[in-house]
Amino acid sequence: MRTPDPVLAATLRRFRLRNGTTQEDLAFKADVTISALSRIERGRSDTVWSTVRAIAKALDVRMDELGSAVEYGEHGQL
Numbered sequence: 001m002r003t004p005d006p007v008l009a010a011t012l013r014r015f016r017l018r019n020g021t022t023q024e025d026l027a028f029k030a031d032v033t034i035s036a037l038s039r040i041e042r043g044r045s046d047t048v049w050s051t052v053r054a055i056a057k058a059l060d061v062r063m064d065e066l067g068s069a070v071e072y073g074e075h076g077q078l
Contacts, residue, residue, distance in 0.1 A: 002046045003046065004040075004043045004044060004045055004046045004047075005043070005046070005070070006043040007070050007073050008052070008070050009040060009041055009042060009043035010041075010043070010073075011066065011069045011070050011073075012040065012041055012052075012055055012059075012066075013041040014069075015056075015059050015061055015066070015069070016041070016059060019059055019060070021058075021059065023037050023038055023041070026055065026058055026059065029058035030051070030054040030055045030057070030058040031054060032051060032054065032055070036051075037055070040055075052066070
């Protein structure tokens with residue numbers, strides 16, 4: 001079993017909050033359950049890249065932008 005990435009979790013949450021999107025709206029747009037999204041954002045659940053891509057798309061965030069934000073952590077420009 002893989003360990004969840006806390007930086008990815010925090011980055012997804014920051015992007016969601018920056019966009020003013022609720023977990024409920026984002027879960028619907030990304031076609032994931034609210035509980036799954038909540039676990040991902042809290043770093044309690046690892047996720048597959050197809051889910052990360054779906055969340056990024058629902059947030060209108062390019063994967064390279066997401067990758068850079070994860071790489072630079074809190075210091076990335078959001």
